[in-house]
Structures are given as structure tokens and as C-alpha cells.
Amino acid sequence: MGQSGDMSETRPVVILQPAPQRTARIFGPASLAALRESFRVVDLEDVADPDRFDDVLPEAVAIIGQPDLPRERLLRAARLRAICNVEGNFFPNVDYATCAELGVYVLGCGPAYAQAVAEHSLGLAIDLARGISREDRAFRTGSERYVADGNADAILLRGADIGLIGFGNLGRALLPLLQAFAPTIRVFDPWLPDSVLREQGLEPGTLAEVLAASTFVFVLATVTAESEHLLGAAELDLLRPGSRLVLVSRAAVVDFDALLSRLAAGRFLAAVDVWPSEPMPPDSPFRDLDNLVFSGHRAGGIPAAFTRIGELVVDDLRQIAAGLPPVRMQVAARELVTRYRNRPVT
Structure with missing residues (x-):
């Protein structure tokens, strides 16, 4: 299941499926090591089978990425506390009302750019x-x-x-x-x-x-x-x-x-x-x-900004695991998030 290291499996489970980003782009060696030290990372970056994702979802406390998360899928994620969107936009493929109802933070990486x-x-x-x-x-x-x-x-x-x-x-x-x-x-x-x-x-x-x-x-x-x-x-x-x-x-x-x-x-x-x-x-x-x-959509997408994303993700997931609110990423405000009309950056 993409587990890493030999630490106790009491570590919280995090699903890593960062598309359209790549793990190597947004996590420097230090931040990726910190992520794996604190969490049991299930790496689904190159796994297209949705059943694999759904098998892990009930155990996950966080998702790094923004896969389709309708209400029925979220209701099966009993331990989920955070969705870390590393693409840069909040899209309508997530049921934000259900996230708010269940106390799931939806976090965006905009501050990194x-x-x-x-x-x-x-x-x-x-x-x-x-x-x-x-x-x-x-x-x-x-x-x-x-x-x-x-x-x-x-x-x-x-x-x-x-x-x-x-x-x-x-x-x-x-x-x-x-x-x-x-x-x-x-x-x-x-x-x-x-x-x-x-x-x-x-x-x-x-x-x-x-x-x-x-x-x-x-x-x-x-x-x-x-x-x-x-x-x-x-x-x-x-x-x-x-x-x-x-x-x-x-x-x-x-x-x-x-x-x-x-x-x-x-x-x-x-x-x-x-x-x-x-x-x-x-x-x-x-x-x-x-x-x-x-300028060809070059303002934010520089290496230092991309690796900043991984740093923000690790900081906020550690905050949440400690029972504290996230402080680095942008929290999707339930009053605003459904009003965004951004399109994916390719």
C-alpha cells in the first residue's frame, strides 16, 4: 500500500495523490522526509485505479491532492481531517458543504505562490x-x-x-x-x-x-x-x-x-x-x-514556490495531527469557496 519506513503503524495515514503536480516537484527532500516521519504515506501518485483510493480512504486523516470527493465518498472517510489541494485552485469536484459538516479542512496552496x-x-x-x-x-x-x-x-x-x-x-x-x-x-x-x-x-x-x-x-x-x-x-x-x-x-x-x-x-x-x-x-x-x-503564466510557478507547497503541507498536517488548526495554507471559507470560477492550470 505504499507504506514507508519501519516505524509503528500507529502513525496517521495520509494519501498522496497530488495530480496534476508531481511529488518530486512540490516536496524537497527535507519536507518529504518530514512527511514520512510523521505519517504513514500511502503513495497513489501513479495509481489510476479508483478502488485503491477507496480502499485506503476510510483510514486516511488527510489527502494531499484534490481527487473527486462527492458527499458519498466523504461519508466513508470517517477519520478524514484535511484535504490539501496542491494544484492552486478550489474546484467544484469536492463537496465543500459536506466537508464543513464533517469538520474536514480544505486547504489551498495559494500562499506558496x-x-x-x-x-x-x-x-x-x-x-x-x-x-x-x-x-x-x-x-x-x-x-x-x-x-x-x-x-x-x-x-x-x-x-x-x-x-x-x-x-x-x-x-x-x-x-x-x-x-x-x-x-x-x-x-x-x-x-x-x-x-x-x-x-x-x-x-x-x-x-x-x-x-x-x-x-x-x-x-x-x-x-x-x-x-x-x-x-x-x-x-x-x-x-x-x-x-x-x-x-x-x-x-x-x-x-x-x-x-x-x-x-x-x-x-x-x-x-x-x-x-x-x-x-x-x-x-x-x-x-x-x-x-x-x-508573460506566459510564469509569475508564480518557480521552483522555490513549488517546494514551498510541500513545506506548507507538512506544517499544517502536523498542526492538525496535534489537535491544532492549520496556519500555513489557505483555508477554504465555506461562504466563498463555491463562488470561485477558476480553471485548471495546465
């Missing part, structure tokens, strides 16, 4: 401010400009008006990086009270207020039933001429047809890391835009 996404976001914003990749492209075609000739549209981050659309894991990781530039930061996040934002030195605002007042706008919101195409034509038209838009959360938050038309008209500049279709088609008109910085 936050620092990597924050640093990449800052890099994209600086690129948009100073035309770094644009002038590099020009150099490779022999059309580069020197000194002031290439700086006509350059702007500073320092003292800038910055808007954050969403203030979850990504916003909290990005905030200290931005504070070094002494900006004015406005935030739209309907899931947070204004007082929470003000305590962070931020100015809460409506979506329209944040868009209209900002030179740099970071789109950090997840996709929910309410936020799909949150930034449509009318909202994008509120952006200041020459402003900079950084999209690093989910593509579905933005209407890409409206974004294309505004970029093609030269209304503002944008850096985009998430796309409605990945890879983008070879004939995509976005490829012809000089005021666009392309």
Missing part, C-alpha cells in the same frame, strides 16, 4: 514604467533609441497613484514591495471591510474610483461568479490615458476583447501574465502590440 507573483508583478510594473523589454526588442531589430529619445513615455513608480484590484494573498505579498516607492495605494476588494484596508495604510475605494485615480493598476482578484469580466469595456475606459495595467491573477477577470481594442488604440500600456487561451494562438493580434509586455 504569493511572494513569487508579487516580485514578478513589480518587475512587470517597472518594465511598463520604463519600456525595458520594448527597447530590448527594438535593439534586436536595429531600431533602438538612446538617452532621452527612448524615454518620452517613461514614468516613476515613486510617489505614484497605485490601484490594487483585490487584496488577498497576492495583494498582501505585493504591498511591502510597493511601499518602498512611497506611493498612494487605493484598493477595491468587496470581501474586506474598509477598516482592514485602512489599518494597512491603504485607501479603500469603489472599482470606478480605484481605476480612475490610478496610474498603475494591479489586477490581483480571483475569479468568482461576481468578478468574471469585472474589467469590461466601461471599466477599462476609466483608466487614465497612459496608465499601466498589470494582470497577474486570472484571465477571466478581464474582457480580453475590450482590452485588445484599448491597447490597439494606444490608450494605456499593459503587462499580462494570464491568458484566456494558453498557449496563445500564433496569429493572436496581441502579438502585434508594442504597448504590451507578455
